Amino acid sequence: METHLADWLAGTPDGEDAGENLRRCVHCGFCLATCPTYLLTGDERDSPRGRIYLMKQVLEGTTPTRSTLAHLDRCLTCRNCETTCPSGVEYGHLVDVGRKFVERQVRRPRHERLVRWLLRETLTRRRLFDPAMRLGQFVRPLLPAFLRDKVPVRRAPGVWPVRHHARKVLLLNGCTQPAMLPSIDAATARVLDQLGIEAIVEARSGCCGAIRHHLNDTEGALAEARRNIDAWLPHLEAGVEVVLVNASGCGAMVKEYAHLLRADPAWADKARRIVEATRDPAEWLPAELAGQTDRIRAALARGAVPSRLVFHAPCTLQHGQRIRGAVERWLASVGVTPAVVPDGHLCCGSAGTYSVLQPALSRQLRSNKLTALQGSRPEQILSANIGCIAHLQAGTDTPVRHWIEWLDEALNA
Ligand code: SF4
Ligand code: SF4
Numbered sequence: 001m002e003t004h005l006a007d008w009l010a011g012t013p014d015g016e017d018a019g020e021n022l023r024r025c026v027h028c029g030f031c032l033a034t035c036p037t038y039l040l041t042g043d044e045r046d047s048p049r050g051r052i053y054l055m056k057q058v059l060e061g062t063t064p065t066r067s068t069l070a071h072l073d074r075c076l077t078c079r080n081c082e083t084t085c086p087s088g089v090e091y092g093h094l095v096d097v098g099r100k101f102v103e104r105q106v107r108r109p110r111h112e113r114l115v116r117w118l119l120r121e122t123l124t125r126r127r128l129f130d131p132a133m134r135l136g137q138f139v140r141p142l143l144p145a146f147l148r149d150k151v152p153v154r155r156a157p158g159v160w161p162v163r164h165h166a167r168k169v170l171l172l173n174g175c176t177q178p179a180m181l182p183s184i185d186a187a188t189a190r191v192l193d194q195l196g197i198e199a200i201v202e203a204r205s206g207c208c209g210a211i212r213h214h215l216n217d218t219e220g221a222l223a224e225a226r227r228n229i230d231a232w233l234p235h236l237e238a239g240v241e242v243v244l245v246n247a248s249g250c251g252a253m254v255k256e257y258a259h260l261l262r263a264d265p266a267w268a269d270k271a272r273r274i275v276e277a278t279r280d281p282a283e284w285l286p287a288e289l290a291g292q293t294d295r296i297r298a299a300l301a302r303g304a305v306p307s308r309l310v311f312h313a314p315c316t317l318q319h320g321q322r323i324r325g326a327v328e329r330w331l332a333s334v335g336v337t338p339a340v341v342p343d344g345h346l347c348c349g350s351a352g353t354y355s356v357l358q359p360a361l362s363r364q365l366r367s368n369k370l371t372a373l374q375g376s377r378p379e380q381i382l383s384a385n386i387g388c389i390a391h392l393q394a395g396t397d398t399p400v401r402h403w404i405e406w407l408d409e410a411l412n413a
Contacts, residue, residue, distance in 0.1 A: 001025050006061035013263040014097045018059050021094040024087045025052050031081035031091075036347045036365055037074050045071040048081035048091055055098030064102045072099050074361065076354055077214060078315035078347040083322075092320070093259065096213075103216045119353050120215050124175050124207040124224070133179040149394040150356070157186035161193035168198045169244045170235055172228075172254070175207035177247050177386040184386065187408035188246050188281070194411050195288050200240065205231035208245070210253035213260075214352045225257045229270050236277055243278045246404060248385040249352065251280045252320030280317060281404055282326040282384060289330070289407075296334040296410045304413030305406060306379035310339040312369070312392065312400075314385035315347050327384065327403050334410075339376035343368075350391035366395045374398060382406055 003022040009015040031048040032038050038047035045054060051071055058064045072095065079092045108116070122128050136143065136151040143151060169192065171185060178185055189199040209224035232243055245251035255278055261271040289296075299305050311327050318324045328338050349355060349365030370392060373381050381396070382403040383389050393400040 001027060001056070003056060003060070005059055009059055009101070014100070015059075017093050018055070018097040021089050021091070022052065022056050022059070024089045025049070025085075026087050027053075028086065030086060031084045034080045034084045034345060036076060036078060036080065036349075037361065039346075040361060040364055041074075043071075046074050048085075048089075051075055051098070052089070052091070052094065055094060055102075058098065058102055058105075064105050066106060069102050069106045069108070072102055074358060076315070076347050076349070076351040076365075078351060079319035080315060080345055080347065083319045083345065099216050100218060115357070116215050119356065120212055120217055120220065123211050123353075126175055126179065126206070129175060130179045146359075150390070152180050152390045152393055155181060155183040157182040158190070160186055160189055161199075163193055163198070165193070165196050165198040167196060168200055168235075168240045169242050170205075170232055170240055171199050171201050172208060172243070172245045172247070172250055173201045173203065173205045174247060174250055174386075175211070177250075180386060180390055181402075183405060184246060184402045187402070187405045188244070190408050191285070191404060191411060192244075194292075197241075197288070199244075200235060202231045202235060208250040208253040210249055210352060213253060213256075222260060225254075225260060225271070226267060228254070229257065229267065229274050232274060232277075233270060236273065241277075242284060243274065244281060244284060245278060246281050246384075246402065247387075248280055248282075248314045248317035248321060248323075249387055251278060252316040254278045255321060280321055280323055280384070282317060282323050282330075283321075285404075285407075286326065286330040286333070292411065293334050296407075299410040299413040300335055302413065305410045307336050308339075308377070308379045309336055309406070310341060310373050310376055310378040310381055311403065312341065312348060312373055312381055312383040312388060313344055314383060314388045315351070317384050318345065327382070331403075338382070339378060342372045342375065344372070348388050348392055350385075350387040352387060355387075355391055362391075363395075366391060370395050380406065 001022055003019055005015050005019050027049060029049055035047050044050040054068050054071060081091045137154040140148055140151050192199045205228045207224050209221035213221035245254055255275050257271040258275040261267040300307050331338050347365055348369040349362035355362040381398055381400040389400050
């Protein structure tokens with residue numbers, strides 16, 4: 001698509017990124033059929049092609065309106081359109097630039113600014129969010145439905161292994177996951193321990209930056225990325241094998257560090273080193289688990305773990321990190337065939353803070369996703385991202401867990 005960027009954008013790193021992606025889009029419309037918001041609203045401006053056109057106008061110098069902002073806000077950043085696009089448009093990078101410049105020119109109403117500030121400043125700070133979540137989980141039955149939806153029932157994390165091993169990996173010292181469901185990190189550490197690998201959580205690291213990034217706090221997100229890079233690099237230099245990120249939303253963000261810091265000469269190389277070392281468990285663990293197959297099969301044969309399973313592939317895993325079918329293939333290799341999910345490429349509506357900021361669309365997407373997931377009447381729904389797990393669990397009585405929790409149970413049954 002012919003593009004003439006505004007003078008204030010041309011020649012900048014953002015301009016080069018956006019210009020390249022705008023030029024790649026040929027307006028074919030293939031992406032419309034896989035865009036969850038377009039499928040719900042039927043409005044072209046809620047589709048990838050429509051949003052690209054809106055952003056093109058702004059980046060060429062047209063002043064955006066509240067309506068421009070509203071259509072960009074409704075985008076889940078699920079990146080399903082990237083998977084579909086035959087021209088290689090990196091929509092995720094484009095919408096980052098588009099949102100940044102729309103947000104600078106359109107003032108949000110006071111209540112929207114307040115909610116976004118609260119999300120940014122509380123979710124990302126463990127010393128605030130941990131006690132708030134603990135309290136919420138304690139009084140959960142008394143909470144109004146809209147709040148109860150956001151507070152998962154606490155699962156006992158179990159013991160954290162104390163053995164030391166020569167092989168080591170870093171786990172993310174995240175923000176919402178350890179507060180909402182600490183059982184996921186503890187299960188990951190136990191699985192690694194069984195494999196003779198020690199999990200290190202570096203106290204100087206913290207939130208991956210995704211929450212601030214998706215709320216357009218670019219500088220805040222970059223500060224979190226730089227802090228994590230500085231905290232992790234010495235471990236990698238000392239021989240730690242990988243940064244294993246067991247929340248696919250956080251993993252997708254960490255894998256963006258090199259792109260986000262590409263124009264910063266002091267950080268670009270360090271960020272690339274971190275990205276090269278970052279793995280989702282779905283792409284790294286199956287090879288490590290090769291020797292455990294008989295043990296897991298035996299647990300299944302004894303009925304010690306559920307076998308009627310379905311896997312919800314988070315968008316950040318299948319579209320963001322482009323890891324598709326890895327968990328399902330591994331489950332099949334140990335004797336479990338997860339049910340096929342109709343429209344498995346569509347978002348569940350969690351999408352970071354989307355379920356708070358766009359509750360109606362989010363609930364509709366969850367309802368559609370749960371209908372698709374529960375068609376096979378599974379005993380458990382497995383997934384790979386804390387946001388999806390908590391969001392889906394709020395809409396069903398069927399247990400929703402990280403697949404690594406199921407694996408931990410199978411290895412320890
Ligand atoms: S599929 Fe790709 S090229 Fe076609 S309209 Fe969508 S973004 Fe543009
Ligand atoms: S990121 Fe998802 S919601 Fe946004 S335009 Fe692409 S497919 Fe639609």
